[in-house]
Amino acid sequence: MKNILVTGGHGQLGLSLKKAATAYPQFNLIFMDAAELDVTDADALSAYFGANQPDACINCAAYTAVDKAESEEEKAFLLNFQAVLSLAEICAEHRTQLIHISTDYVFSGKQNVPYREDDETDPQSIYGSSKLRGEAAALGYNPDTIVIRTSWLYSEYAVNFLKRMQELMREKQELSVVFDQTGTPTYAGDLATALLDILQYKAGNPDAAIGGIYHYSNEGVTSWYDFAVTIKELTAATTTILPVTSDKYQTAAARPAYSVLNKEKIKETFGIQVPYWRDSLTKCLRRM
Ligand SMILES: NC(=O)C1=CN([C@@H]2O[C@H](COP(=O)(O)OP(=O)(O)OC[C@H]3O[C@@H](n4cnc5c(N)ncnc54)[C@H](OP(=O)(O)O)[C@@H]3O)[C@@H](O)[C@H]2O)C=CC1
Numbered sequence: 001m002k003n004i005l006v007t008g009g010h011g012q013l014g015l016s017l018k019k020a021a022t023a024y025p026q027f028n029l030i031f032m033d034a035a036e037l038d039v040t041d042a043d044a045l046s047a048y049f050g051a052n053q054p055d056a057c058i059n060c061a062a063y064t065a066v067d068k069a070e071s072e073e074e075k076a077f078l079l080n081f082q083a084v085l086s087l088a089e090i091c092a093e094h095r096t097q098l099i100h101i102s103t104d105y106v107f108s109g110k111q112n113v114p115y116r117e118d119d120e121t122d123p124q125s126i127y128g129s130s131k132l133r134g135e136a137a138a139l140g141y142n143p144d145t146i147v148i149r150t151s152w153l154y155s156e157y158a159v160n161f162l163k164r165m166q167e168l169m170r171e172k173q174e175l176s177v178v179f180d181q182t183g184t185p186t187y188a189g190d191l192a193t194a195l196l197d198i199l200q201y202k203a204g205n206p207d208a209a210i211g212g213i214y215h216y217s218n219e220g221v222t223s224w225y226d227f228a229v230t231i232k233e234l235t236a237a238t239t240t241i242l243p244v245t246s247d248k249y250q251t252a253a254a255r256p257a258y259s260v261l262n263k264e265k266i267k268e269t270f271g272i273q274v275p276y277w278r279d280s281l282t283k284c285l286r287r288m
Pocket residue numbers: 007008009010011012013014033034035037038039040059060061062063064079101102103104131150151152153154158159160
């Protein structure tokens with residue numbers, strides 16, 4: 001287990017992996033963006049795998065614009081489902097360990113206890129539906145595939161809620177943020193480390209049957225409103241933040257009202273330690 005291909009390598013998680021990988025010199029990560037390796041192009045994927053035979057592939061390529069997906073269903077499914085199907089088939093053919101990333105938005109949000117991996121899924125949006133089909137595609141081809149569902153990712157890179165809030169807090173004196181959607185923010189740097197720890201575990205236990213779905217987010221529970229207020233506090237911003245219900249903040253896509261993930265399985269299987277979300281937010285802000 002040495003050469004690791006990262007598809008969608010210049011997005012938020014890809015760039016977070018690049019940073020985290022400096023602590024894992026045993027791995028050689030190869031980051032490919034859409035222009036270098038288009039995951040929707042099955043021939044290009046085949047040619048790449050034929051020539052390079054990566055030991056593992058972390059698929060960070062995705063369509064992540066939740067609201068836009070409602071009017072771009074075909075595009076969302078092409079990237080989040082069809083491309084995953086091709087990638088899973090090619091990984092199975094080349095005996096490449098595939099790690100695929102999915103989302104808390106596969107759940108309806110009707111539960112009020114943290115979601116386990118085998119709890120019923122019922123996405124409320126096109127994005128969530130496309131990601132759910134992607135999970136099935138990834139696992140259907142090869143039961144050794146690892147699917148990691150995560151939630152509310154943010155980092156110093158790309159587009160995310162933290163950076164959007166910082167921008168809005170610079171521009172506006174008052175902001176409204178929903179308080180009736182509950183979940184857990186996840187620092188992409190922590191997820192990146194967890195992904196590398198999983199590959200490390202696999203390298204040490206090559207015959208372990210560890211395929212399947214795992215949940216990973218930071219520890220703790222909050223709402224988008226409380227997340228925004230904490231960002232305000234930690235950055236000493238002065239904007240007034242008003243708590244509103246989702247019906248007062250209209251969006252094209254519906255989001256789950258509750259999407260806290262239960263992380264027992266990933267912690268027990270791989271011995272991964274999970275930081276508390278507020279500590280990770282502080283760490284991320286320090287790095288920014
Ligand atoms: N962001 C979040 O809050 C959450 C994300 N996730 C999941 O985590 C994963 C990583 O997300 P994140 O890093 O935040 O997403 P980003 O949107 O930051 O990154 C996705 C990357 O995919 C690339 N991409 C787009 N089309 C293609 C293509 N045809 N071939 C190859 N690459 C392509 C994009 O490139 P370009 O920008 O050039 O189009 C972009 O760099 C995704 O699977 C996502 O669904 C799960 C939960 C929360």
